[in-house]
Amino acid sequence: MSPRxxxxxxxxxxxxxHxxxxxxxxxxxxxxxxxxxxxGKGANQAAAVARAGEPVSIVGAVxxxxxxxxxxxKEMGVSVDGVCTVSVRMPRLALCGALSVCVTVIYALRTQEPTGRAIIQLTPAGENCIILHKGANYALQDTPAQIEQSLLGMSHLLLQNEIPWQTTVAYLTHAHDRGLVTVFNPSPMPSDDEIRSTYAPRIGDIGKAGPKRAAAVHEHRVTLGAAGVVALTVGALMPVYLLAAELQGDVRDTTGAGDCFTGYLVAGLMQVDPSEVLTTxxxxxxxxxxxxxxxxxxEKRGATESMPKRVDVEARLS
Ligand code: ADP
Structure with missing residues (x-):
């Protein structure tokens, strides 16, 4: 099966x-x-996988x-067929005049879910501070049949946890049963209660998954902002430590840097045989x-749109 x-x-x-x-x-x-x-971490990571040159689809809501x-x-190469638009359904009112407008507005305020929002303060030094509004990201309740449908033809699953926790757990479970390579980049971290109530009993299952175990088990990594990244790979005695890349110019905006790293990491994993453990x-x-x-x-402003193209990344590496 070709990777997707x-x-x-x-x-x-x-x-x-600013x-x-x-x-x-x-x-x-x-x-x-x-x-x-x-x-949005989902969109950012999907964009990074696409810009890294690998086929990717996103399921979510706006x-x-x-x-x-x-x-x-879509322009970046991400398939968005699985993204729902959560529209406001206006009631058909028999009322007219001012009363109708008033009732409609109240109804709209009670039911409308806008696209998720991030309110970001950004300083000239590229430092940021973010408030998130979940919005439509929490509007979908994927049924088991929808999850199975979404996973058809997929070799890899990438999750972040900016959606309902039970949805994340359901996808982890289905992907595990189908033997997909799963990368879970939990941000925000689930609460202790969430982990205890739903996830903990399944950790043993993932450990037993055989050669096609989750990539998260293959490789543990921690990004350290401007200090780079440290990773522990299976079988290695020492962690791998990599300095951050040398920049051409100033830091303009660090939003999405971790997502870019994760998307490129997953795109790289898509090019290797999932049944083999990576060498150091x-x-x-x-x-x-x-x-x-x-x-x-x-080096670029923005999140989704600041993901670099593979060809440009390779040019800097050479
Ligand atoms: P997150 O966005 O998840 O908080 P980090 O801030 O740790 O992630 O950044 C992820 C990666 O982005 C880092 O490991 C590093 O490679 C790169 N990075 C972040 N900030 C800088 C910087 N100021 N200069 C160079 N590289 C950076």
Missing amino acids: CLVRGSLNIDEFF VQGIVRPGQTISSTGFERRGG GDDGAWLLRDL REATTLLRRSVQAAGMCV
């Missing part, structure tokens, strides 16, 4: 407010600029305001490419 990755994750509209410094409690500041761009996000992702040398090559891509991502 499914991302079940979030799609957000990122609203960037500020001299991150706002403090009780303080009101003015922004020096404003931009609206595509984001509101009526998110059509342009889907257009942008192979893992290092793959990590170096991912670190280089992440470094190029921070």
